[in-house]
Amino acid sequence: MTLKDLPIGKMATVLSVGGNGALRQHFLDMGIIPKADIIMMKHAPMGDPIEIRINSYELTLRLADAAKIEITDIREKEEIKKESKPVKPISHPGLGEGGKYHKKSEENPLSEDIKLTFALAGNQNCGKTTLFNQLTGSNQHVGNFPGVTIDRKDGVIKGYNNTLVTDLPGIYSMSPYSSEEVVTRAFLLHEDPKGIINIVDATNIERNLYLTMQLMELDVPMVLALNMMDEIRENGGSILVNEMEEKLGIPVIPISASKNEGINELIDHAVHVAKYQECPERHDFCDENNHGGAVHRCLHGIMYLIEDHAKKAKIPVRFAASKLAEGDHLILEKLDLDENEKRTLEYIIKQMETERGLDRAAAIADMRFNFIKKVCDETVIKPKESKEHIRSRKIDEVLTGKYTAIPAFIGIMAMVFWLTFNVIGAWLSNILEIFIGWGTEAVADFLTSGKVNEVISSLIIDGIFTGVGSVLSFLPVIVTLFFFLSLLEDSGYMARVAFVMDKLLRKIGLSGRSIVPMLVGFGCTVPGIMASRTLPSERDRKMTILLTPYMSCSAKLPIYGFFTAAFFPDKGAFVMICLYFGGIIMAVLMALLMRKTLFEGEAVPFVMELPNYRMPGMKNVGHLLWEKAKDFLQRAFTVIFIATILIWFLQTFNLSFNVVEDSQDSILAAVAGVIAPIFKPLGFGDWRISTALISGFMAKESVVSTLSVLFGTTKNLLNVLTPVSAMSLLVFCLLYTPCVAAVAAVKKELGGKWAFVVAFGQCVIAWFAAFGIKIIGTLLGEI
Template sequence: MTYTFALVGNPNSGKTTMFNEITGAAQHVGNWPGVTVEKKEGKARKIKEDVKIIDLPGIYSLSPYSLEEIIARDYIVDEKPDVVINIVDASNIERNLYLTLQLKELGVPLVLVLNMIDVADARKDRIDINELEKYLGIPVIPASASKNSGVREVVEKALVVAETAKTGFVKKDHKVLDDIIEGYLDEVEKLISPIGNAKGWNSRWISLKLLEGDEKVKEKYHIPTNIIKDLKSFQEKLEKHYENDLETVFADSRYKYISRVIEKTVKKQLGNSGLTWSDKVDRIVTNRILAIPLFLSIMYAIFQITFGAIGSFTIDWVDGFMSDAVAGTLLRWLEAGGVAEWLRALVIDGIVAGLGSMLVFVPQIMLLFFFLALLEDTGYMARAAFIMDRFLRKLGLSGKSFIPMLLGFGCGVPAVMASRTLESEKDRRLTIILTPFMSCGAKLPVYALFAAAFFSNNQGAIIFSIYVLGIVIAILSGILLKNSILKGEVAPFVMELPPYRIPTLKGLGIHMAERGMAFIKKAGTIIFAAAVMIWFLQSFDFSVQMVEDPADSILGAMGKAIAPIFAPLGFGDWKSAVALLTGLIAKEVVVATLGILYGLGEVGEEVTQLGVALQTAFTPLKAYAFMAFTVLYMPCIAAFGAIKREMNSWKWTFIAVGYQTGIAWIVAFLIYQIGRLFGLS
């Protein structure tokens, strides 16, 4: 017998951590709300093979206010999982129980998991599990997914609940809402039941939603007009009785019930000031004056460490390994195998030069993402979003846009897709246009290469400034677009700050490994293909004859055709133009292309030599303008595809990439020309 269990809970209650523990998967977990937008599937391999686990997006209620709530509710109602496992943050139980009550109203087989029970224990909060079970009428399991404690018990209890539900024995539910509301609910149910029974609906729940004024349910079930008429009269009576609107009437009634349950089952132990240590840290970290300087200082320190001594050490080590061990061994094999000259050139000058020039930066990139994961897992990144929200709001932008933008530092594709959580179409379009300005991980090898070659004493500061440039341009563009083609109201944004947590080594390891694996996977597929293509295009002319000088090749001709566009920006040579063009395949290909075109493939020749070769074509000013152009111009083809899908319009897709490339040109032009005016070279 195969069972399906759905994980449902508030944002940041630890659903994905629980999902990973049950399934053995390594899904991205973030200490901020909104990491899971779509549902994910896995099997409870570690506990019971034939149990399917579904991780649903984090939601606060089953009311259809946001896309996540609609996805989760539709799944529970339409797909009918055998058991809903409701993950509740034990340290924040009161607010989490609102969703629990709504799940109870739905009448689905339910197991309540008090996750992060260790955090509640550490605060000396006492939760009476038996009493909680009694008041809620559902099984309650204390657990700590991050410590793999109680996870097996959760699945085993869910199996028992599933078996019981199959036998048709379902415990009669306790009444949650006020008697008056329940009375009207009975009346509505009498009207709905005849149709509901015939069509196999959950009549009680549909009646409740209709009484609550849920338009989505009214549309979905095509409720007849005579019932709607009666329903309206019940609603009016309810509003009159409570002297409040329906939404408040129902919410109040549920919260009253929660208060009663909490009073009987939870004893909170707070410090003398009534503040947790998390609150105390937040007083400094989110302080109006200190917050932004502190955020910038932390980021600056991270870049200094990553691109300072530790980063340089990793580059030297990998560089030596790639050029001596890999290229040397490959060359010996090729010579011993007696392969043709062209094939040797393809492997060494094409593949090794292309991939090698990019792969040397992988440890440095992993190091940077280790630090970013540390900030995310401790909960600091959520504060960064909060700080930026406060700042963006003053400029008339929605702070909710900043979550997709934060994801953009990893990869533009999930970031662009995350913009679908924004309710307003104008805000969504705006966020899609701005997100690619955030410097994704793929652009890092470009900065690392140029910073090492031209700014060896200030690598961290230079790369940090490029990241800041992306953020500043995104903010300025936001103001410009919000006041012109994307005019509209600022959407409200409520964000819950998660408590600070000590990151787990496993969590940080997953972050780093996923980043490293993503690069290696990319190197083995798209960058490999790009390197081979680039080698062919730079080795042959249009009559498919091998050329001596790459300038006479197909690639050379293409580069020369577009190079004049970049001349006013300081890098009008054909090699740079071609590198920017091939960078549209994937941004790392910029470095791979430069590696091939500058002949990095000779055995013993290290990537640092590529830096020396670049000094013949670039000056520090030109290099900086090139990096600025790289951070801002249109994203790679994968992100372009994501933009098209999310915009659902070719017109808006081209407006987005046209705007990004236009801004990149203007900014690089200003940097180069103003730099020259100030006598910089």
């Protein structure tokens, strides 16, 4: 029987893990190994993927991949019981819980002029970025979704100027499965950090310690930070820190990063082990009395064989040996073994497989998990099922239920858009518009009373205030939208959306994980594109990057709001929803086309951890809103400000630099008039609209500021456009080339060729889509 057929609510024991390559290794690294117990939790609303529970955490995978995992001993699931060992309270901070490890000798510290560099490493979604913020005083974005950190970030530890800590993307093991995990492995192996701060989710310690064991093999000074200890205590559990230190041979410090508990003690230990270069005491994790003798002999035989090669390649020999034993081709290539050595290596591993009764990768994973189980049995006092997990199960009955998941998702997103565009965001925007109007009138009166030159007065009022002010009024709408999106991410709901939508997205050739970059793209295309790094497949990553610009980013909101207020004042929410779903529909059509042409094949496996729901952190949400508001204001008073002045100048003067009475005689009219005929079939061939669209390449908000400068009043715009041509223009703005920053992000991720495809291709697609709307609208008008 395979895992695919295990009934919901039943438990089984893994017999074997089939398949090959990176996916099989990923399963093994996540704890799906022979003799492991698995519980079938539920199926997604569409029947696929499934959610299983292993080693106290939930994992998702598709039925096709579950069919490769053979199981036996199907039985009723066992309830999580609180252990009877006495609970030892763990004080925070600084009472020496981690102090027992330090060696007495403190000879030969590193020179004072050597910078103490630290790698902050851990599993995805274990609190690395929160800890990084506490260590450095930074305000990096954190979220309750695997893969929030998609690039390395650096900062100085507070109070220690001669330090540098690097927050690395989450990684489950030193066998990278996705492109952002490669960043972490490359840093740890080649950047020579003076110390490693390994952060571990104490509520999920079995899986987290798998990476810890591999990091210890690197032979770099290291401390272990047990995060979320507050949750362990609140649920009646504990961890015997001193006992765990003895078994691991590294300092272990209990912390709660979100509550700033234990951070000072962690810093003290980290700085100490780095300064005195105190490396882990233990590297051998084999249990020779429990089928581990074969693995032990294998590893030591490999170490003897490759010692000189490992030293030359600057790779720790124990780490290299264990990676070779599990079949890591990247390490094999770097060691540059000759053919005789490769044959000897293969013989050693084959002998281990024969004695152990498991293949090489499974044998190494089994060795590590056996050691972890032994450590946890003696040091971890497990609580009864946590209240966070109980709460998550109850919420998931609705949000991932068979009949309620899709309606709940549609309802939540509809509520977000309604509150943003019709209630909160719209109300705040109206208030800000009133203040901007008062400010404009006051400045105009001041300039008039001061008899300021008409040209200067026109620059200030018609240029700066009208242009920048028209964009600023949409700031509340953008902030409101980001507020709701950050709440959804912080709560853990985004991961459920990926789980629910996977089967649907697979029909267009994508994985459920692709929906997260796309949802981020509704806020801003640039981080959406960057978030695609969490996808393990190059094919999926490219498709997701090319589709994300079709999601309607918040920078387009001022355009939608401007035209909706002018042409469709009574149908604002309806028009907005049509535009947002129009972008999604176009993305679906493009995905289907790409799947048949450029990106043939199937989406990558959907293997992802589902975190518990958590209350969104108001500090984190507030910080994110401030960052987005600050970014918007910086653009408003830099790019948009400069573009506004430039547009004003070009439409005020002619080629002889004389002030024109009619802007049709201006420099701008002469230049924009060349491309205006391209848009005439679409219903907006006016040179002023062409100019606004060109300015939108710099920043989409500039479209509104440019129109405000060139047309002056909405009434003038109404004389040029009809409702049909206005809708055609809205569709063009929805789909045409994203801003320069987004194109630059595509270039950074995929190269110049794909950046050109996005820039030029979306213009062509937008033109034909707008032309189609114009034709349909005209026909409906005649009917």
